[in-house]
Amino acid sequence: MGLSLRLRRRGGSKKELSPVMGFSEEEETTIPSQFQCPISYDLMKDPVIIASGITYDRENIEKWFESGNKTCPMTNTVLATLEQIPNHTIRRMIQGWCVSNKGSSLERIPTPRVPVTSHQVIEISGKLLSATQRGDHVGCVEMVKKMKRLVKESERNRKCLRRNGVGLVLCVCFDAFSENADATLLLEDVLFLLTWMLPIGSESQGKLTSATSFRRLVGFVRSGNQNAAFLVKELLSLDEAHVDALLEIDGVEEAFVRLIRESVCESSLTSIYHMISRKPEIVSRFVELDLVNIAVEMLVDSENSVCEKALMVLEAICDTSEGRRQVRGNELVMPILVKRILKISEFAKNKLVSVMWNICKTGQGTEVEEALRLGAFKKLVVMLQVGCEQGTKEKVTELLKTMNKHMKTKGFVEHSDSSIEFKHLKKPF
Incomplete structure (x- = not known):
């Protein structure tokens, strides 16, 4: 029936x-x-x-x-x-x-496109490799556009391309044409395809991180290409050693900061985090580009994913003395940190507490007083009451002790509920 x-x-x-x-x-x-x-x-x-x-x-x-x-x-x-x-x-x-x-009102079911087979993918991939080896720009364009159509058709096609090693061939193609000024459109299509081929193996990474390929990737980042920024971020996530090769390129810091400034690029934020974490000595280069102010402003009303990346960057910056000075010198940083304590993801809270702990621990006391005046004590107590990771819990407890001590020595009066004791806290604060 x-x-x-x-x-x-x-x-x-x-x-x-x-x-x-x-x-x-x-x-x-x-x-x-x-x-x-x-x-x-x-x-x-x-x-x-x-x-x-x-x-x-x-x-x-x-x-x-x-x-x-x-x-x-x-x-x-x-x-x-x-x-x-x-x-x-x-x-x-x-x-x-x-x-x-x-x-x-029933509509005719359209004739479905038959998914690509492994045999067809291997054939297309082989033709692209041959055209690359011959330096045949037109032939490469033809095969890459065919792959692009397949990728857009269905997830099944994308999986088939990934399974059959297309990522490596695309990386070979990108490396081979990376110095060709007339191959911009081809390389842009290759970048688009590569975002669907991740993760890629060490051989593919080697092609994309060669001196010429990395320079071309950064060039695309400089021009605002989000696919290039995404690929660089993935490369740095796969192997921190790629950071060294990236930082040898002139103007790389400006390229990523500019993309963040123009389009709030999360991939660029993550890449900068990897760069600073790997080479803390380059913090000064990013500070000169106003990165601290840009990251702080991103915390005002951005969505959770952006806040997480911005706080990751600020935490990495605060691992250096110069970075801490710059963060403390930003008039917005403490008001925004206090305002967002309970309004972000757990991961972001961990980073936020780390930043606050860093600037309060190394400051002259004015940061602690400002945090108290803004109501940080109560919010930090709530964090402990709700629960947080052990490392974050220890920093919150230390912050509360410092604040409590400051209230006693400076005669600062907090709200009455600031003296409420919770089982998570160790006395005296």
Whole structure:
């Protein structure tokens, strides 16, 4: 028996399908059972036959296989192969049925694109490699655009390209044309494709981190290319040694700070964090580019992911004496830190407390007084009450002790609830 659907109107003339629970004089459309996917019972858009001979909708059976199942959902038999063959007969029948029921607002199911096969990917990849080795710019453009179309079509295609080593060939291509001024469009397409091929192996990384490739990548970052910034961030995350090669490029700091200033690029923030963490001595170069003020301003009303990256950068900057001086000298930093204590993710809270602890511990006491005046004591107590990581808990406790001592010695009066004791705190504060 097929699934019975009723057409009902919503908001005027628009129709939608809804299950029919009983008889009605309203118009009804019943989907024939042979057109329903045995998994979802919905109309199949891309029917495929598996080794058991049962036809399923491709999307549903792929999810079944991706979950680790190697059996037929209907028969429970173990399959010799997970290959899926398009059922063109059923698809044409479904399309014909949809056309014949056009009056009931059913649209014709479009002919699905057949997913790319491993054999086809290997063939395209081989042609790209050959064209690269010959220096055939036109041939490379043709193959890269073909890959780009496949990537945009479906996640299945993207997985197939990743599985068959396309990332390495793309890196070889980028390296080979990195000094070619006329290959900008080709290289931009390669960068787009590479963002879908991550993570890449050491051989691929070696191609992208060669002197010429890295310079070209930074050049794209300088021009505002987000894909280039994303790839650099991934490269630095995969191997900190890449930081050394990156910092040998003239103007690399300006390129990343400029991208942050112009488009709040999270990848650039993460890259800067890796650079400062690896080479603390370069903090002065970023300080001269006003990075501290930029990062602090990002904390005002940015979403959590941006706040996390900005606080990571500030924490790394505060690991140096010069960096701490610059952060303490920013008039906005303490008001913004106190305001956001309880309004960000747990990861961001850990970084925020680290920054506050650093500037209060190494300051002259004015930072502690300002934090108290802004209500930091109460918020920090709440953090301990709610719970936080051990390292953060220790820093919060130390901050509270310092604040409490400051209140006693300076005669600073806090809100009455600041003296409330919690089991997490060790006396005296």
